[in-house]
Every structure is written in structure tokens, then in C-alpha cells.
Amino acid sequence: MTTTQASASAPPAAVPVHQRVAELAATHIGPWQEGYLSDRSHAVAALARLRRGAGRGAGETPDLWNLIDTDALHTPATGTTATDTRTLGEQQLVRAENALHAALTLWAFHQQSRGAPMHRRHTRERPAGLGAAVRQLMPADGIDEPVRKRLVRAGTAPDLVNLTQRLRDIVALLRRQDIPLDYALLAGQLYCWQWPDGPAAVRRRWGRSFHEQYRPRPASDETTTPDTDKDAS
Template structure:
């Protein structure tokens, strides 16, 4: 029997590329490698801002793999490429802001046994069994953003809160969602995903961070003084 493998979608390509970039940056940052520390400091300046405003960041977000064509796939169109680049810029700069002065990795992949989507991350800022309306309203406002620049600004506000609480997020998953968001009907799809993610976590004791036992540390480090 011949197994037919579905071609990799543009969203999947964005998600995978974001994961590769963020994993490398996080590994370098947590081991205090100077190039990674400097890269995150530069990327933070782009959080909440459109990709085209800071050409200085272009070398830090390598979109070269998007120009390659995986087996069985087709080349990305110009519109797909632009939206993929914008999604990557937004996700990577938000990750850089999230990771600032944290001693454990703020990027963690979403899994069925360990939810790390945006909705779950927001839900974890609330007490079990309770809905914190001001916090919930931030997610709602993000979900009703009219375009990607406004969405990026509203997500920046959420990420600042997540960093304060040492709550991780799957930024690669977010990158794929930001790509989908930009297409007709895409915002509805992403809002549904965030809603499911919000209800997927119920404060279960088994759902704990695995990045390290000192995940509650809030001590700023010299490497983030810039």
C-alpha cells in the first residue's frame, strides 16, 4: 500500500521555521551566549511594531527557508511570502520580549498533555475556577483586532503580563496563527483556536512547567540591561 503524504502547508512552514529560530535563540540565551543575548535585545525593539519599520532586524529573522520548496509542495506566492514574513517578525519579537530577564525558557511547545497556546497562557493567569475579567478582556481585545499591526500591539500587552507571571507560550504555534489571521476568514479560525486553548486548561496539578524548577525567578540579569 502506498502512503500518500499531504504537502506541507504555508502555515506549517511558518510554524516550523519559527520553532527552529526560537529554539536556537532560547538555547543561546539560556546559556548566556553573547550573540543570542544581543539578538534578543535587538528583537525586543520590534515587539508590537510592523516588520518594515526596523530594517535593522531583517538579518535576525532569516526567511531564506521560505524560498525553498519542500518535496511535494509549491513555491509560496508573493502574498503568502509577505504574510509569512510578517507573522515571523511578530512572533519572534514577541518571544524576545517574553524571554527578557527570565532564567527559564518562555517558549514551550504545545502538546496534548501540556497546553501552551495563547488561550491557555491567559487562563493560567487566573485563579482556578475563576475568570479574571480584566485579563480575559485582553484576550478578547486581541481576538477583535482589525489587522495584524493592532493585533501585535495587543499581544505585546499580554506577553508583558505572561513574562511577569513566568507563564510560557508556544510562540511557534502563535506564528502559524498569525499567518492564518491575515487571510479572509482567518481571524475567525484563530479566535476559535484561542477559545479552545482557553478552555483546555483547568488548573490541573499535573500541568506544571518542565523548563526548570526556578521558573518563578524574577531577578533581572545584567545581560538584559540593554
């Protein structure tokens, strides 16, 4: 069998957990956001419930357990063969559920009383990662040091609950200026943040997107496909 044939017949690699978390966050937010902006009662009620969980741990908000559907996290990730089956371990499940809870509740707080979508997917042309969003709070020709320090303080939080509380303060500033954020990307990053060496890796992504926000793009970038990699910022 040739290398090409072997590659063609190989099953697809399992989807990384952080990407599964990101996709599940987008799946939840999409209908809620559309419904809220259309003033549909079920979405308005869901947002009101979610907002009460912003800045709190998933275990502290039992009212949301039947609202945030995590069944997809308990379903094995499968490839094309019966043997390519991977279930999440207990630590993976807990951290995935925590990240999903944090991202969804922060989005609900951000979306409250806003007439435009506050969740927007990140692309190369329109960055929507946390660092890029924070940079938009600042003047184009300078750095607002107190705002920058909020991002730094969030990155040095001792645990996820403290991180979510510090992110809530940042989201309040973004909300005031109608600056959207990619909450699917954030959900995946919050999952990664909970693992050893995760905080340092996530801080690097936030810092990179912060500094790249106003960097001039090469002319060749104008014809490239938008970068939707969830680790991009």
C-alpha cells in the first residue's frame, strides 16, 4: 500500500477536547443569541438565568444544570472504525464543563441589553480573541495602562473562579463599548487554562492577540482564507 493510499484510508484524528468545548459553546450560543436579538421569550429567559451564574463556579449554580446541555461531552469521540473510540476522563469532563459554564455565563452578561451580537467568531481579518478585544478598548495610538493591567491580572488568577470574576470585569468594559468577543474560542482556552502549564500557554495567546490587533497585515493576507483556528488568539 502506498503512503497516499494509507493516508486516504486512515480514520480521522479525534477532535481535541478544547475544540469540542469550543464547538459546544458555539452550538449553545448561536440559537440563544439569535433568539435574544429577536426578542423571543425563551431566549430572553435563558439569558436571565445564565447571567446569574457569571463569575461563579459551575457547582454553585444548580439552576443552570438543566439549561446548559453537556451531553455532547459525555458522548465518545469516534472516528471511522469501531476501535477508534475515546471517552473523556473525569478530569477532562469536569474541566470541560467548568469552561463551558464560565464562557456561556460571561457571554450572557455581555449580551444583556445589547442590540447587536456580542459573540462573534474570530478570523484573521476580524480578530475577536480576548487580547484583541481588550486592545480595542484603547486609543489606536497608545496603551491604556489600567485596562492592560486588567488583562494581566486575569492571566495571573489563581483558579478558574477567580479568573472568571476578573474576566467579568473586562467583559463589563467590552459591553459598555459594544465590542464583541469570540466566546467559543474563550471556552476552549478556559479548558486549556485548567491544566498544568495551561495558564502560561493561554496568557501567551492573549498577549499575542493583544499586540497583533493593530499590526499592519501583509498585502498577501487579503486573499487568504480567514484563520478560524481556535488557538489563533
